[in-house]
Amino acid sequence: EAEVAQSPRYKITEKSQAVAFWCDPISGHATLYWYRQILGQGPELLVQFQDESVVDDSQLPKDRFSAERLKGVDSTLKIQPAELGDSAMYLCASSLDSGEAAEAFFGQGTRLTVV
Amino acid sequence: RKEVEQDPGPFNVPEGATVAFNCTYSNSASQSFFWYRQDCRKEPKLLMSVYSSGNEDGRFTAQLNRASQYISLLIRDSKLSDSATYLCVVNRFNKFYFGSGTKLNVKP
Numbered sequence: 001e002a003e004v005a006q007s008p009r010y011k012i013t014e015k016s017q018a019v020a021f022w023c024d025p026i027s028g029h030a031t032l033y034w035y036r037q038i039l040g041q042g043p044e045l046l047v048q049f050q051d052e053s054v055v056d057d058s059q060l061p062k063d064r065f066s067a068e069r070l071k072g073v074d075s076t077l078k079i080q081p082a083e084l085g086d087s088a089m090y091l092c093a094s095s096l097d098s099g100e101a102a103e104a105f106f107g108q109g110t111r112l113t114v115v
Numbered sequence: 116r117k118e119v120e121q122d123p124g125p126f127n128v129p130e131g132a133t134v135a136f137n138c139t140y141s142n143s144a145s146q147s148f149f150w151y152r153q154d155c156r157k158e159p160k161l162l163m164s165v166y167s168s169g170n171e172d173g174r175f176t177a178q179l180n181r182a183s184q185y186i187s188l189l190i191r192d193s194k195l196s197d198s199a200t201y202l203c204v205v206n207r208f209n210k211f212y213f214g215s216g217t218k219l220n221v222k223p
Contacts, residue, residue: 042213106158
């Protein structure tokens, strides 16, 4: 069964350091999402790509976060510098751009701890 | 106002019980609706899509009321393995909006 791949699974970093997460969506899925989930809350959208273009990054803290999907396939999310409040689960998801019934498929996530 | 609102619970029920979760959404232009299940420290996984006509999958029944902007999930004959957080999700123009989740604990 096709899966969304994410790495690393876990990351511990010191505040003010740079950290990067990688995501490879399901083949053929044009839409890719990065979500952040704080414990006890639902996932919140950080950035949405349609192919290589950013569709929505209104909730991305652009002073420290950046995201790219250069060839419209895999994607990288970077944080520089990391802050204590960035500790969370970072989830990548993808979906077919096939209309309103399409579901989102999630990767296993990267659990980030900033110390 | 949040896009999707859910009672966070927890709902503590005995095995075999029937339990119902509700969810409301704020934007009437929302197009499609889902329930996702999330186990502790794992990723969300689709449980079922929700249709206006209602749909059933084994012990799980989902209902959508567009007029009231209300979604429900009914779990019959609860199993220990149903213990998880259930996320209500709406899709509008290819964006997914998540509730904060309802935690279910099924006890022996």
